[in-house]
Amino acid sequence: MLDPFIPHVFAYRDFYQSHPLAFLMGLFSFVLALGSVFLFGLSLFFHRMQRRQAQARLALETRLSPLIVACLFQHQAPERVWESVPRGQEKAFVEMLYRYQQRLKGSVNQKLQTLAEPYLVLLARQLGHSQPEMRAQALKILATFQEQSYLSALARALLDPSPLVVTIAFQALTQSHIVGYHREILAALPRVENLSLNYLASLLVRKGTILSPGLRLLFADPAAPIHLRGVAAKTLLLLNDLAAVDVALAIIQSEAAADICVPALKLLEKLSPRDLSSQILPLWHSRDFAVRAYALRALARLGRQTQLPLLLTGLNDSSPWVVRQAAQALNELRQKSLWPAELEADFALTEQLNAILGQA
Numbered sequence: 001m002l003d004p005f006i007p008h009v010f011a012y013r014d015f016y017q018s019h020p021l022a023f024l025m026g027l028f029s030f031v032l033a034l035g036s037v038f039l040f041g042l043s044l045f046f047h048r049m050q051r052r053q054a055q056a057r058l059a060l061e062t063r064l065s066p067l068i069v070a071c072l073f074q075h076q077a078p079e080r081v082w083e084s085v086p087r088g089q090e091k092a093f094v095e096m097l098y099r100y101q102q103r104l105k106g107s108v109n110q111k112l113q114t115l116a117e118p119y120l121v122l123l124a125r126q127l128g129h130s131q132p133e134m135r136a137q138a139l140k141i142l143a144t145f146q147e148q149s150y151l152s153a154l155a156r157a158l159l160d161p162s163p164l165v166v167t168i169a170f171q172a173l174t175q176s177h178i179v180g181y182h183r184e185i186l187a188a189l190p191r192v193e194n195l196s197l198n199y200l201a202s203l204l205v206r207k208g209t210i211l212s213p214g215l216r217l218l219f220a221d222p223a224a225p226i227h228l229r230g231v232a233a234k235t236l237l238l239l240n241d242l243a244a245v246d247v248a249l250a251i252i253q254s255e256a257a258a259d260i261c262v263p264a265l266k267l268l269e270k271l272s273p274r275d276l277s278s279q280i281l282p283l284w285h286s287r288d289f290a291v292r293a294y295a296l297r298a299l300a301r302l303g304r305q306t307q308l309p310l311l312l313t314g315l316n317d318s319s320p321w322v323v324r325q326a327a328q329a330l331n332e333l334r335q336k337s338l339w340p341a342e343l344e345a346d347f348a349l350t351e352q353l354n355a356i357l358g359q360a
Contacts, residue, residue: 061096068100071115072108078115090119091126098141116145127153132162139165143172155181158188166191174203182207186214189228197227201234212241220247226259233263237270245272249279258288265294269301277303284310289319296322300329305338315352327356 067084070076085093097116101109126138139157142150157169170192173181185207192200204211218224219232236244248264255261261283268276280302283295296314299307311333314326331353333339343349 064093064096068097068115072100072104072111078111081115082118085119090122094119094123094141094145095137098144101144113145116141120146120149124150124153127157132160132164135160135162136164136168139168139172143168147172147178151178151181155184158184158191163191163194167195171203174206176206176208182210182214186211186218189218189231190225193225193227197230197234200231201238204231204235205238209239209241212236212239212243216241216244216247219244220250222255226257229260230263233260233267237267240271242271242273249276252283253279256286258286258290261286261288261291262294265291265298269294269298272298272302275302277307281310289317289322292317292319293322293325296325297329300332305333305340308333308340308343312349315356324356327353331357 064081064084067076067081071078071081094116097112101112104112120142123138123141126134127142129135129138135157139150139154143154147154151173154169154172157165158173160166160169166188170185170188172178173185185204189200204215215232215236219229219236221229233244233248244267248267251264252261252268265280265283268280277299280295280298283291284299286292286295292314296311300311308330311326311330314322315330317323317326334343334353
């Protein structure tokens, strides 16, 4: 049976021996074409699968939406909805309820929680899924509908290898009504370091002053990441934590990096109950324009008119940002009638300030 193919085999062998490069190029082209066909078929398969899933989801919503609306707003019993959920579609049903919850407010959310409750145990099994997106989605829905029952799962999720899962758990546990887990939240900060400083501070401040001692330790720790120390400083500022003033003062006296001195100066400017001008003044000579600018702001607020000569010097700084900060501080003093008479009569200075502030 193989006799007809034997000449072809020898022909390919002879061709390979006489033209090895051309043979390999042809073989590579064949494999490449075969791979392209395989990838096309695979993409077509996934496209059809996603299309079927979308159609199934649409059919489920078309079937159940009227029943859900009747349960939420017309006092229909939830059993009527439950008995209409197709077997195998429980997870899709809970995800559908979650989308409703994102759009609705008030007492109807309690009814949505009641509708979802029988299926949350099934969803909890997804917390061990190999795909982080599946774990994250399950965690988000569980935290929405029954967070008190899954607080320990949320705390464990702070150690998840996926940053997405950790972020969802962190957002849930930092809500103001969640009691406890303060140490876990602070310990998880390095794992959410990719979030913006302001956003992290807005999450932490919801927990209130219970986090203040730990945040002060983080703020004062020179070995901690600068970004997280900045988060701690911002949160302490939002919490009006007066005990953080001494921490900030120690930082500007012992460290020179702008990334930590600037948050410390912001905190001193806003929270210090006493004039710390003599301690802040050395930072006015920093090589970093940002440090000079925020030192000037702090000096202007804490020292007020006693810092007028320094503010006037700031108008000649090499940094336009420092110049603008000096002009703003001088303008605020002028508006509060804290200028001496000789400056009030200095029309050239007034025109200079107006020109600087008018550039923004």
